Amino acid sequence: MSDDVRPTIGTGTEIDASAVTPEFGSPSQGGVDGDRKDLETGTTTVGLTTENGVVLAADRRASAGNLVASKNADKIIEVHSSAALTISGNVSAAQSLVNSLRAEVRLYETRRDAGMSLEALANLTSTLLRSGGFRIVQPVLGGVDDDGSHVYSIGPGGSVMEEAYAVSGSGSPFALGVLEGEYDAGMSVDEAEIIAARAVQSATERDTASGNGLSIATITGDGVAIDTHEHIESAL
Structure with a gap:
């Protein structure tokens, strides 16, 4: 099979296999490096810093083309005792990325007998993505x-x-748009949770590929805590 022939499934009118692979969404639109036009489904994830911690939030819808493949997708995943990742992109690639990150972090900390800094974790994530072993994934690390x-x-x-x-x-x-108007570097973690929920809510009202509730994580010196809400309003 030549390199330019793409896998298809079905008979008769063949369907591009990528169109029915569950996705956590494509990267934000625009000329982002590695962007591909065949991933058109969506998601919404956000990350905010505060003086005392980080808040991550994401909707819970996974889609496969025009189909809502899951209403309970976990898009915030702990990868370190004091760090988590939001993911948008191909589901299997995102899961593989998370598994690789966890393994590399354990290896790093065992060899050095010391914790991995967030800068090192970000650079590790970057290196794995540059390796080309993962289909399009765009994380937010916090x-x-x-x-x-x-x-x-x-x-x-x-x-x-x-x-x-x-x-x-x-x-x-x-x-x-919500974050630009409401973010304040001096806000508390509790205040950041509300703003993050509002940001995701705003997206679900206009982006048909985002929805089905909310996952929200708070990350402090005490560790990572991830909560889910069937309705975003319950987090406001």
Whole structure:
């Protein structure tokens, strides 16, 4: 089979296999490195820093083309005792990325007998994405270490940017509008949870591929706590 022939399934009118693979959504629209046009489903994930910790939030819908494949997708995953990742993109690739990160973190900390910094974890994530072993995935990494609270926006091609707040997924333009207007570096973790929930709610009202409730994580020196809400309103 030549390299330009893409896998299809079915008979008669053949269907692009990528169109029915469950997705956590494509990266935010635009010329992001590694962007691919065949991933058009969406999601909304956000990350915010505060003085005392980090808040991550995401909707819970996974889609396969125009089908809602799951209403209970976990898009915030703990990868370290004080860090978690939000994921948008191909489901199997995202799961593989998380497994690789967890294994590499354990190996690093066993060899060095010391914790991995958030900067090192962000660079590790970038290296794995640049390796090309994962279909398009765009994580937002958040966590705390000895240097404070950190949120990193990591592009599908491996670019790394540390931000006060970050978004990913097709619903990100709507979520970003809320964060631009309401984010305050001096807010508490509790206040950040409400703003993160509002940001995801705004996206679900306009982005048809985002919805079905909310996952929200708080990350502090005490560790990672992830809660789910069937209805976003219960988190406001």
